[in-house]
Amino acid sequence: xxGIRSYGGYIPHYRMNRMVIFGSMGWINPANMLNAQxxxxxxxxxxxxxxxxVAAAVDCVDGFDLSELGGVYFASTTAPYKERLNANLVxxxxxxxxxxxxxxxxxxxxxxxxxxxxxxxxxxxxxxxxVVVAASDSRLGKMGSAQELMFGDGGAAFLxxxxxxxxxxxxxxxxxxxFVDHFRGAETKFDRQWxxxxxxxxxxxxxxxxxxxxxxxxxxxxxxxxxxxxxPCYYGRARKNLNKKMGFxxxxxxxxxxxxxxDTGVAQSLVMLSKAxxxxxxxxxxxxxxxxxGCDALYFEVTENIKNLAPRIGxxxxxxxxxxxxxxxxxxxxxxxxxxxxxxxxxEDHWTRWSLVWRKDKMILGMQGSRCKKCGTQxxxxxxxCVRPDCGALDEMELVYLSGMGGKIFTYTSDMLAASIxxxxxxxxxxxxxxxxxxxxxxxxxLDDLAVGKPVDFSFRIKFYDKERDITNYFWKAVPVAGGVE
Amino acid sequence: MAEGIRDKxxxxxxxxxxxxxxxxxxxxxxxxxxxxxxxxxAKIEKKDVQAAWLGSHIDEVNIGKGGNFxxxxxxxxxxxxxxxxxxxxxxxxxxxxxxxxxxxxAYDIALALGVEKLKDTGYGGLPDSPAFGQMATMVxxxxxxxxxxxxxxxxxxxxxxVSMERIKEAMAHVSWKSHQNGLMNPRAHxxxxxxxxxxxxxxxxxxxxxxxxxxxxxxxxxAAIVTTPEIARKIKPNEDLVKVxxxxxxxSSGEEQMYTDWDGAGMLTTKMAxxxxxxxxxxxNPREEISMMEVHDCFSxxxxxxxxxxxISAPGKATDDILDGFFDLDGQLPCQTDGxxxxxxxxxxxxxxxxxxxxxxxxxxxxxxxxxxxxxxxxLTHNLGGVPNQNVCSIAIMGLD
Numbered sequence: 001x002x003g004i005r006s007y008g009g010y011i012p013h014y015r016m017n018r019m020v021i022f023g024s025m026g027w028i029n030p031a032n033m034l035n036a037q038x039x040x041x042x043x044x045x046x047x048x049x050x051x052x053x054v055a056a057a058v059d060c061v062d063g064f065d066l067s068e069l070g071g072v073y074f075a076s077t078t079a080p081y082k083e084r085l086n087a088n089l090v091x092x093x094x095x096x097x098x099x100x101x102x103x104x105x106x107x108x109x110x111x112x113x114x115x116x117x118x119x120x121x122x123x124x125x126x127x128x129x130x131v132v133v134a135a136s137d138s139r140l141g142k143m144g145s146a147q148e149l150m151f152g153d154g155g156a157a158f159l160x161x162x163x164x165x166x167x168x169x170x171x172x173x174x175x176x177x178x179f180v181d182h183f184r185g186a187e188t189k190f191d192r193q194w195x196x197x198x199x200x201x202x203x204x205x206x207x208x209x210x211x212x213x214x215x216x217x218x219x220x221x222x223x224x225x226x227x228x229x230x231x232p233c234y235y236g237r238a239r240k241n242l243n244k245k246m247g248f249x250x251x252x253x254x255x256x257x258x259x260x261x262x263d264t265g266v267a268q269s270l271v272m273l274s275k276a277x278x279x280x281x282x283x284x285x286x287x288x289x290x291x292x293x294g295c296d297a298l299y300f301e302v303t304e305n306i307k308n309l310a311p312r313i314g315x316x317x318x319x320x321x322x323x324x325x326x327x328x329x330x331x332x333x334x335x336x337x338x339x340x341x342x343x344x345x346x347x348e349d350h351w352t353r354w355s356l357v358w359r360k361d362k363m364i365l366g367m368q369g370s371r372c373k374k375c376g377t378q379x380x381x382x383x384x385x386c387v388r389p390d391c392g393a394l395d396e397m398e399l400v401y402l403s404g405m406g407g408k409i410f411t412y413t414s415d416m417l418a419a420s421i422x423x424x425x426x427x428x429x430x431x432x433x434x435x436x437x438x439x440x441x442x443x444x445x446x447l448d449d450l451a452v453g454k455p456v457d458f459s460f461r462i463k464f465y466d467k468e469r470d471i472t473n474y475f476w477k478a479v480p481v482a483g484g485v486e
Numbered sequence: 487m488a489e490g491i492r493d494k495x496x497x498x499x500x501x502x503x504x505x506x507x508x509x510x511x512x513x514x515x516x517x518x519x520x521x522x523x524x525x526x527x528a529k530i531e532k533k534d535v536q537a538a539w540l541g542s543h544i545d546e547v548n549i550g551k552g553g554n555f556x557x558x559x560x561x562x563x564x565x566x567x568x569x570x571x572x573x574x575x576x577x578x579x580x581x582x583x584x585x586x587x588x589x590x591x592a593y594d595i596a597l598a599l600g601v602e603k604l605k606d607t608g609y610g611g612l613p614d615s616p617a618f619g620q621m622a623t624m625v626x627x628x629x630x631x632x633x634x635x636x637x638x639x640x641x642x643x644x645x646x647x648v649s650m651e652r653i654k655e656a657m658a659h660v661s662w663k664s665h666q667n668g669l670m671n672p673r674a675h676x677x678x679x680x681x682x683x684x685x686x687x688x689x690x691x692x693x694x695x696x697x698x699x700x701x702x703x704x705x706x707x708x709a710a711i712v713t714t715p716e717i718a719r720k721i722k723p724n725e726d727l728v729k730v731x732x733x734x735x736x737x738s739s740g741e742e743q744m745y746t747d748w749d750g751a752g753m754l755t756t757k758m759a760x761x762x763x764x765x766x767x768x769x770x771n772p773r774e775e776i777s778m779m780e781v782h783d784c785f786s787x788x789x790x791x792x793x794x795x796x797x798i799s800a801p802g803k804a805t806d807d808i809l810d811g812f813f814d815l816d817g818q819l820p821c822q823t824d825g826x827x828x829x830x831x832x833x834x835x836x837x838x839x840x841x842x843x844x845x846x847x848x849x850x851x852x853x854x855x856x857x858x859x860x861x862x863x864x865x866l867t868h869n870l871g872g873v874p875n876q877n878v879c880s881i882a883i884m885g886l887d
Contacts, residue, residue: 344609345609350616351623352624356620356621357624360621360624377745379745381625381744387744387745389741389745411637411640412637413633413637413693415636416689416690417630418627418628418629418630419614424692425627425629428640429641429750429875431746436744437743438743439627439629439875440627441627452643452644463624464623475624
């Protein structure tokens with residue numbers, strides 16, 4: 001039985017009330033008021049589609065043996081690299097073996113479900129097992145555009161395998177249409193779209209019913225058989241009409257989170273699927289449809305195993321953890337949409353030495369440290385000579401991944417001098433649970449959230465962006481645990 | 487068993503430029519100035535200098551690498567010149583090189599010169615440089631010196647149960663005292679009296695450090711010429727001589743950064759270097775025996791913690807001593823008598839030698855009465871380079887013959 005063994009989700013910490021955007025940019029297009037409802041999820045200054053995919057994947061594989069993973073697929077239209085396989089960075093962050101299948105899926109917004117189908121096919125054919133599929137997007141609209149209001153950031157991840165599946169794959173139906181409603185050229189940063197009415201009537205209005213009909217016919221089911229129906233369409237009234245047209249009871253159609261997250265691009269239907277699985281019971285029949293350059297329609301049936309899967313943070317968990325981003329200009333700075341003065345200090349060059357990065361790949365991406373076989377001391381970074389003063393054993397180390405350990409704040413500061421696009425820079429020393437300490441950046445927090453002894457989790461983030469060479473570097477940062485006790 | 491350096495080397499002469507924003511001076515100008523003062527004070531000629539050590543730290547915006555700068559600037563006659571770089575201990579390292587060169591018998595007379603030009607970066611604070619190697623860029627926070635040293639405060643507060651308010655109060659006194667001393671010193675960078683209120687109310691640079699908790703970033707140079715006691719007595723038969731009593735360096739082992747025993751409230755290196763230095767100098771009760779000190783007050787919190795690391799203040803009690811005026815110019819153990827890094831300034835490679843210059847000048851009673859420490863015999867200088875969790879500490883102790 002092939003299907004989904006586990007799921008994970010991620011919605012970034014920051015949410016921006018759409019009226020904050022409209023308040024700054026409404027002047028250019030007052031009609032955008034119609035889109036300025038609710039809030040959208042905004043990736044922090046040190047997050048992008050890759051880090052959000054990692055966060056969702058970490059949530060997804062929690063409790064699973066990572067050395068058993070057979071593949072990592074990453075889907076995004078906003079991946080940091082055109083050449084350099086982004087999925088390898090996700091795999092590196094998870095600490096998987098390197099002898100696995102890794103692939104990026106991009107292009108149309110249906111690429112997320114296509115990655116999921118590719119994993120299902122690989123597992124079904126017996127060519128790979130336990131494949132992680134992580135999808136995330138952080139698309140940009142120009143200042144004052146409707147897209148700027150409609151788009152949100154987030155990600156979802158699934159573990160696809162053939163044992164203990166919580167949702168059995170029952171069938172799929174796909175279409176591919178060169179229907180250019182939204183597009184970005186290879187060198188373009190901002191989304192561009194054609195007329196809404198055309199997208200609504202000729203895009204969503206035709207292709208979603210086409211995919212549903214195709215799947216129902218192929219799998220011998222009726223629209224009314226499904227307990228949970230997932231499809232993207234941010235035109236509210238069109239959604240109601242589509243439900244009626246296709247015969248879906250409104251209460252069985254999963255909310256698209258437009259009012260609290262926004263359109264998450266390739267991750268849109270997968271974010272909804274992740275949330276739906278978090279709320280599913282055995283026997284539920286799920287219909288998942290993606291949209292963008294065509295559609296994938298996938299049919300799953302939830303199994304009894306869902307009761308055995310340990311709870312995930314999931315979309316619901318991350319939705320509950322949030323902070324308000326009340327500054328539109330800060331949003332622009334975080335997304336590198338405006339020239340920002342970070343001082344001459346911020347113009348100092350920071351090279352990326354690729355041969356060094358390759359040698360220290362597992363330390364940087366996976367936060368790999370070591371544990372002394374002689375004295376048991378865990379340490380980071382991995383040492384050859386044990387750091388414990390009264391041990392000092394040479395080459396007696398076993399390598400261990402520490403990103404999942406969490407830690408406690410040992411020291412902290414809030415630095416106004418350090419060049420940052422999000423000052424003050426918060427950082428300090430963290431004692432890693434189980435042993436070892438290192439200086440980390442703190443993120444998703446303010447100074448008042450920091451106190452000596454407070455617990456932290458580690459989160460994969462952008463370490464620094466080299467604008468000159470378009471290099472995004474990643475490492476782990478420490479996030480104070482909400483409500484954590486000192 | 488090694489004997490150490492005690493009484494084997496005499497400081498024959500010293501020189502020091504005014505520290506500050508020397509917009510019109512190159513490193514060459516600064517080095518020539520400190521060298522000439524030093525040479526004159528030593529009562530020797532350039533040709534008598536047999537070997538030289540050159541201290542500088544941030545070569546990227548300064549004089550480049552190697553010892554060439556000094557040879558080419560002073561046109562020294564093809565003598566051995568070694569550049570020493572060991573963070574903020576670079577100047578003291580140059581002094582150590584020269585002293586060891588003389589003590590070993592390899593040379594009769596040696597020069598130590600430190601120079602640093604920091605104000606060609608175009609921005610405040612220290613130049614941003616990959617001080618800990620390329621890997622640090624990839625994984626460590628884009629930290630600044632104040633940000634790294636500020637963390638002592640959070641750890642100190644947690645370790646000793648001293649409130650942040652009390653720490654802020656003591657830090658303010660540290661800076662206030664240095665401004666009082668710097669005010670009287672014509673060579674100091676910052677010569678302005680400030681009130682405790684001004685200090686406490688200054689904008690935060692790195693929590694909990696405010697602007698006045700941070701030392702000046704300056705251009706400057708300082709130099710020393712050292713020789714053996716025998717030669718010194720020949721050159722200066724009727725003058726007081728200042729002898730080196732101890733020179734110690736301690737460098738982090740990684741246990742501060744990576745192991746979890748360190749309390750973060752002080753520097754292990756300072757504890758180690760001072761312990762060895764007291765042993766070398768024959769000091770058993772530093773609080774009573776040391777007459778005056780120049781410690782590395784890059785930040786007021788560093789000075790606070792250093793007083794405990796040096797064994798002057800009892801653990802957790804530095805704030806009491808500071809607020810009691812123990813380290814003020816008229817206190818029992820005057821500290822930063824020239825204004826310290828805080829007000830005299832901090833051209834990194836020159837700072838260690840600048841401190842020795844102040845202690846040397848105090849021991850020889852060369853300052854106006856109002857600045858003089860009463861009846862000094864033993865003086866200590868201390869540098870702390872790098873950041874608290876990976877640093878270099880140097881200690882020099884000197885005294886009247």
